[in-house]
Amino acid sequence: MSDDALQDEIAFVEDGRRVALTLDEELYPRDAILGAAYLFVDRAWVFLSRPGDRQVEVRLKPKGDTDSAALEALAGEFANELLNQVLRVRIGESTGRIREYYMARAFFSTTTQSSIDQLLAELDEEELADDDLEISVPWDTPEPAADTPDEGPAVGDEEPPRA
């Protein structure tokens, strides 16, 4: 989006010393306006007011010498930063549920973890008490019964090859 297009959407007026932008709070949430204003306090004196319902006026007065071109540029930069802040706010809103979920999960998983630890401790006592390394090895697994119908002959029970 070009600066001209932006400035068509965000009306501003300047009087040679300061520039004022009037913003619709339906389009630009209050938090986004405050966030953008915050980033300009090192360059300009910033003042916010409410000229009407759901409207916020942002007045920027540069701290140094200025002229009309600089004021227009300042307004354009503010408009661009405002878009960044709107995006930040929108992403914050859209990911809010996910953050809440992870917070809840973090609290919940503490309890779950202790339950898992308890179960592992019980297993250690019952099954792995005599295993120093506590590693399951194939030679310790019980062999299947030789007379299992679906399985082939056990080793050693095979018929010898015919001569």
Next chain:
Amino acid sequence: MPELMLHKSLYDAAVVHQVARLYEGVATIAVDEDPHAVTVRFDDVDPDVADVLVDHFGNHVLVETVKQANAAEQVLMGDSR
């Protein structure tokens, strides 16, 4: 006497009072509240800072308001940054 009207939906009223106390050394400051706005009046202004006092005060309240809002949000979200 300079005067500044800060809308409560944009500026934190408690912050306005806090910042007003910080500026007591350079002016006599009276803070009045109504349901919608906080009005700050500056009297006996130190001539050295008269030009920028109101502007400086406005920026100061804005910065502290945003910081306060961010701190509150981080507490709510459990953000430890």
